Amino acid sequence: MIDHHAAPPPAGPVPWDKDFALRLLADMVRIRRMEEKSAEMYGAGKIRGFLHLYIGEEATAVGALHALSPEDNIVATYREHGHALVRGLDMAAIMAEMYGKREGCAHGRGGSMHLFDRATRLFGGNAIVGGGLPLAVGLGLAAKMQNENRVTACFFGDGAVAEGAFHESLNLAALWKLPVLFCCENNLYGMGTAIERSESQTDLCVKAASYNMPALRADGMDIVAVHKTTQDAVTRARAGQGPMFVEYQTYRFRAHSMFDAELYRQKAEVEEWKTRGPIHTFSARLKAEGKLTEAEFLAMDAAANAEVDAAVAFAEAGTWEPVEDLLREVMTPENAP
Amino acid sequence: MSRRLNYREAMREAMHEALVADPRVFLMGEDVGMYGGTYAFSKGFFDEFGPERIRDTPLSELGFVGAAIGAALGGMRPIVEVMTVNFSLLALDQIVNTAAAYRHMSGGQFSVPLVIRMTTGAGRQLAAQHSHSLEGWYAHIPGIRVLAPATIEDARGMLAPALADPDPVVIFEHAGLFNMEGELPDDWTVDIRSAKVRRVGTDVAIITHGGSLPKAMQAAEQLAAAGIEAEVVNLRVLRPLDTATITASVAKCHRAVVVDEGWRTGSLAAEVMARIMENVFFELDAPVARVCSEEVPIPYARHLEEAALPQPEKIVAAVKRMLG
Ligand SMILES: Cc1ncc(C[n+]2csc(CCOP(=O)(O)OP(=O)(O)O)c2C)c(N)n1
Ligand SMILES: [Mg+2]
Numbered sequence: 001m002i003d004h005h006a007a008p009p010p011a012g013p014v015p016w017d018k019d020f021a022l023r024l025l026a027d028m029v030r031i032r033r034m035e036e037k038s039a040e041m042y043g044a045g046k047i048r049g050f051l052h053l054y055i056g057e058e059a060t061a062v063g064a065l066h067a068l069s070p071e072d073n074i075v076a077t078y079r080e081h082g083h084a085l086v087r088g089l090d091m092a093a094i095m096a097e098m099y100g101k102r103e104g105c106a107h108g109r110g111g112s113m114h115l116f117d118r119a120t121r122l123f124g125g126n127a128i129v130g131g132g133l134p135l136a137v138g139l140g141l142a143a144k145m146q147n148e149n150r151v152t153a154c155f156f157g158d159g160a161v162a163e164g165a166f167h168e169s170l171n172l173a174a175l176w177k178l179p180v181l182f183c184c185e186n187n188l189y190g191m192g193t194a195i196e197r198s199e200s201q202t203d204l205c206v207k208a209a210s211y212n213m214p215a216l217r218a219d220g221m222d223i224v225a226v227h228k229t230t231q232d233a234v235t236r237a238r239a240g241q242g243p244m245f246v247e248y249q250t251y252r253f254r255a256h257s258m259f260d261a262e263l264y265r266q267k268a269e270v271e272e273w274k275t276r277g278p279i280h281t282f283s284a285r286l287k288a289e290g291k292l293t294e295a296e297f298l299a300m301d302a303a304a305n306a307e308v309d310a311a312v313a314f315a316e317a318g319t320w321e322p323v324e325d326l327l328r329e330v331m332t333p334e335n336a337p
Numbered sequence: 338m339s340r341r342l343n344y345r346e347a348m349r350e351a352m353h354e355a356l357v358a359d360p361r362v363f364l365m366g367e368d369v370g371m372y373g374g375t376y377a378f379s380k381g382f383f384d385e386f387g388p389e390r391i392r393d394t395p396l397s398e399l400g401f402v403g404a405a406i407g408a409a410l411g412g413m414r415p416i417v418e419v420m421t422v423n424f425s426l427l428a429l430d431q432i433v434n435t436a437a438a439y440r441h442m443s444g445g446q447f448s449v450p451l452v453i454r455m456t457t458g459a460g461r462q463l464a465a466q467h468s469h470s471l472e473g474w475y476a477h478i479p480g481i482r483v484l485a486p487a488t489i490e491d492a493r494g495m496l497a498p499a500l501a502d503p504d505p506v507v508i509f510e511h512a513g514l515f516n517m518e519g520e521l522p523d524d525w526t527v528d529i530r531s532a533k534v535r536r537v538g539t540d541v542a543i544i545t546h547g548g549s550l551p552k553a554m555q556a557a558e559q560l561a562a563a564g565i566e567a568e569v570v571n572l573r574v575l576r577p578l579d580t581a582t583i584t585a586s587v588a589k590c591h592r593a594v595v596v597d598e599g600w601r602t603g604s605l606a607a608e609v610m611a612r613i614m615e616n617v618f619f620e621l622d623a624p625v626a627r628v629c630s631e632e633v634p635i636p637y638a639r640h641l642e643e644a645a646l647p648q649p650e651k652i653v654a655a656v657k658r659m660l661g
Contacts, residue, residue, distance in 0.1 A: 141411070165403070336503065
């Protein structure tokens with residue numbers, strides 16, 4: 001059984017130099033501030049549709065993506081703002097996309113759930129639960145067939161594990177020994193359904209083992225653990241030893257989307273998990289080790305807020321794609337490169 | 338020099354040519370390899386090209402069609418064979434929600450150069466889970482190109498342009514055509530943007546595709562014996578439809594019968610009729626008619642299966658009714 005009670009905050013020395021540690025902390029803060037502002041702009045009617053916030057889960061995307069390289073492929077879900085940002089997509093392009101503006105990364109065609117970036121090999125932003133897994137298998141297959149030293153990291157939630165696509169994809173990837181990391185962000189709920197109410201086997205690593213696929217589990221609230229575990233998995237996949245399942249045990253602090261009264265969980269449970277918040281626990285550790293001062297943290301936070309303000313200004317100043325262009329980007333134009 | 342071969346051999350040749358020409362091309366699907374292909378389209382390929390490029394998959398339609406999309410995004414040029422259109426329903430999520438939408442959702446950043454081939458159609462007493470003609474459903478979806486090779490020339494010539502297409506192409510191969518023999522002309526290149534007039538006539542336009550084409554040609558011969566000259570249009574490309582060729586033929590003949598093995602309700606035939614109405618209504622001397630499958634899952638018993646499908650006699654009768 002999954003222990004629903006939050007474990008104590010991580011302890012022990014942070015095995016990173018100050019520079020690297022602060023870079024990862026800054027990324028978590030950037031995501032947090034961007035997400036808070038997105039929620040605010042949703043309330044203001046600037047962002048519409050579904051909006052799924054990553055608040056509370058920042059250590060997972062930041063730790064995992066910093067263990068990957070630019071040549072690797074990323075496949076994500078509709079809860080992907082953080083992944084897109086850390087991967088290198090401009091915050092302004094993300095914000096403009098959520099606004100539906102032409103200056104967004106998909107010209108407003110995708111919105112919050114469909115952030116793509118060719119330059120950083122971010123293959124979406126997929127709003128079909130489990131939909132990205134077969135895609136990741138294929139990206140892994142292409143890399144293997146072309147002898148490219150590329151790992152594909154596919155992020156998905158605990159809810160996706162119940163889909164048939166999960167079974168088919170893990171089987172294919174293991175059968176063909178593909179360089180794919182199945183990165184499960186287990187936040188214990190798929191919308192309002194707790195994992196015990198959707199999985200006969202709640203130990204997800206056991207499931208992976210049934211495909212002959214090695215599995216690792218990391219405390220998803222501890223960025224050091226996330227990074228180390230992902231690094232181990234990447235090393236193995238890059239060495240041609242096949243796919244790997246990685247479970248990040250994490251927790252979503254906010255509602256599933258903006259339409260969620262959170263009737264399915266206790267406030268106390270959320271509060272308990274918040275004591276393990278990835279940002280304050282990590283910054284406390286760094287401070288205790290003399291790698292971070294309060295002034296540095298405040299400067300980092302101010303920089304994140306300034307980036308967010310600039311992103312909002314960019315989105316506000318953005319333009320609407322003319323309706324005459326409605327039918328663009330359905331098929332590739334004849335003379336496209 | 339033109340030569341004789343059958344539909345299966347023509348498609349096999351086309352795939353062979355593609356595999357030889359481009360190392361990015363590979364074939365993937367259930368039993369495409371050691372078995373030689375469910376319908377022997379890839380016989381011998383496994384030995385010639387090896388298990389990497391002639392890739393047998395487990396029974397995972399959703400998984401391997403999705404994987405082909407990923408492989409296409411990763412720089413390969415996969416040809417996926419799905420045994421039949423009925424089984425493609427297990428992969429429909431990946432085809433519709435991923436492949437067809439990908440370019441649009443990404444604001445034009447990514448195209449998906451993928452070819453999916455599948456068998457469609459009835460006529461072999463395989464009953465209700467192996468006989469359906471759902472290509473009309475696929476033709477409903479923006480973001481993919483839908484082809485229905487119906488002649489030896491189509492079977493030989495459609496794959497190369499489909500592989501060259503930067504977007505997903507779904508090819509429907511009617512099982513009733515596989516053993517059909519014919520002359521392959523010297524120039525068998527096919528333009529996958531246009532329909533083709535297969536028989537020139539003046540009295541009625543018979544517009545059809547896939548497995549119904551030979552039936553329409555037979556009907557046209559019977560009609561000719563009765564002094565009625567039918568023009569037969571092979572749609573070939575079901576999405577996007579070549580409206581110009583359809584309307585030109587109807588404008589010339591002033592009458593039209595649409596033949597479609599899909600069920601009548603919500604059929605591709607209905608779409609073709611609507612386009613005729615929209616474009617050449619005032620050219621018509623009679624209401625447009627259609628011959629489709631009856632509204633029943635395809636039955637097993639031979640006489641019932643035959644009764645459920647468009648047949649030359651039904652086409653002849655429809656034309657004669659129209660001409661009064
Ligand atoms: C195939 C499919 N079914 C249902 C939904 C509706 N839906 C969106 S998110 C979600 C929960 C998914 O939970 P999980 O995989 O744990 O991811 P999380 O939202 O917790 O990050 C559901 C049911 C969907 N988008 N796709
Ligand atoms: Mg979840």
